[in-house]
Amino acid sequence: MYNLVWAMAPSTQQQAGAPKADAMTYLVQFAPLILIFIVFYLLLIRPQQKKQRATQDMIDNLKKGNKVITSGGMYGTVVDLKEKTVTLKIGDNVKVELLRSAISGMQKPK
Numbered sequence: 001m002y003n004l005v006w007a008m009a010p011s012t013q014q015q016a017g018a019p020k021a022d023a024m025t026y027l028v029q030f031a032p033l034i035l036i037f038i039v040f041y042l043l044l045i046r047p048q049q050k051k052q053r054a055t056q057d058m059i060d061n062l063k064k065g066n067k068v069i070t071s072g073g074m075y076g077t078v079v080d081l082k083e084k085t086v087t088l089k090i091g092d093n094v095k096v097e098l099l100r101s102a103i104s105g106m107q108k109p110k
Helices: 002-008 012-016 023-060
Strands: 067-070 075-081 085-089 095-099 103-106
Touching (some): 023 103
């Protein structure tokens, strides 16, 4: 029985002749993963970064008299600007102080 086990074991010559995995094999195996990451970057990550950059530029360039929309949906006119806050006039005698980050966009002219 002991000789049968040794007979079934692969010889060292068979192991030496086995193909070795090279760098190209690994690249081919990971190509779909790399392709998926590239597609996600081009379709999701890059446009979101571009939109975020444009919103930050708009917030940094606010001026008195600009008509804006807050993230809560209120329309108002910029009355005063501070480093981190903005004062909006939203009615005749109503002024609200908000964080600059609460401004989501500019009103489109009618």
